[in-house]
Amino acid sequence: MKIQGAIFDLDGTLLDSMSIWDSLGENYLKSIGKVPKHGLKEKLSAMSLTQAAEFFISEYGVNISMQEILRGFNEMISGFYTEHASIKMGVLEFLKKLKQKNIKACIATANDRALVEIFLEKYKLFDYFEYILTCDEVGSGKENAAIFNEALKALGTEKKRTYVFEDALFAVKTAKKEGFPVVAVFDESAVKEQEEIKSTADMYIQSFLEMEDYFD
Template sequence: MQAEAVVFDLDGTLIDTEVVWDDVRRGLARDAGLAWPEGATQAMMGMSTGEWSTHMVEAVGLPVTQAEAARLTIEGMVAHYRSGDLTLLPGALEAVRRMGAAYPIAIASSSPRILIDTFVEAMGLGDLLRVTVSTEEVDRGKPAPDGYLRACELLGVDPGKAVAVEDAPNGIRSALNAGMTVVAIPPHFHPPSADLLARTTVLEGLDELTPELIEAIGVRTSS
């Protein structure tokens, strides 16, 4: 079966913000006099806002409410975005444009809506992207499939006929749980396990993501 749509993750896949999220969160913990718990960084990768803000309070110990943890973190990220200091992953815009010329494309991201919209506007991608989904807008964040399922629903495509482009373990699991085929571009920052990557098509970078590749790998299932 051939793919009918391509859905991109955002953070760590198109823009290099995973380290920025981590720095902002660690800064809040440091300002509160807290040590950073082992495993907290990887645990929060791919979580929705409600989930990671709860983790910041309950697991990290930030002495504020969940809502305040979310607000402080997102304010730090918005300031970074609005500074114009968006670090694109190599080949990101070109890959999105290649895919958009060949398939309906979307973004399914754990980022808050304000950050997704800021990115799309700043990069001039509004005319290419059919759909953008924040996991704030569904019941569960990654690794649950909800965000990818919603993106496919809005695209009008069966998840089994769609390809996800991901980097992080929770995001890869989310797309696999949705029944999608996954192209993984593993980061050097907390890369997925070899067992998880074995369930994907692994690329070295976005320059390798082409319509010809998508056609060659096909999709996992049909409806």
């Protein structure tokens, strides 16, 4: 496995945190007196936070500014990160291995930069990543490959040797279609799509402890 670079999703991949994301939209709408519609979770799954806020304004008639909606999202998520979220098994060991081998790594996430920094500070992981890229900064969600291509450009590595680590089926499909080698990481939130994820990705792991076998 000749890795030159690694592009990591955050939630559900490095961080055991999908429970907050699965319920974020519904809980936020309820907090402002709106009734969530059926299928909301699925509609929001590929969206960045800004896209979700725009969706609430257009589809639910939320009469609140974009900035205020985003502030509400961030308050809910940051509290969860601080009190409940945990790093996934084997993540630290794998990141240390990449660092030892001078393999560049970055985070590419639909999350907000400030929230990513909360995670990195909590687990003292800043030194393991060259860059942080967010969907909002790139201008699109992971339904297209813009964020992966921007990450590749930032790392300056060969695409065929730059591995994308993702847990969600739609993101796995996007990266794979764009020509990246993809390692799919098990997350409980994606159990229903597990077989399709396995058949789409180049590799499928239950935890990052398994990555030790692929280095030498």
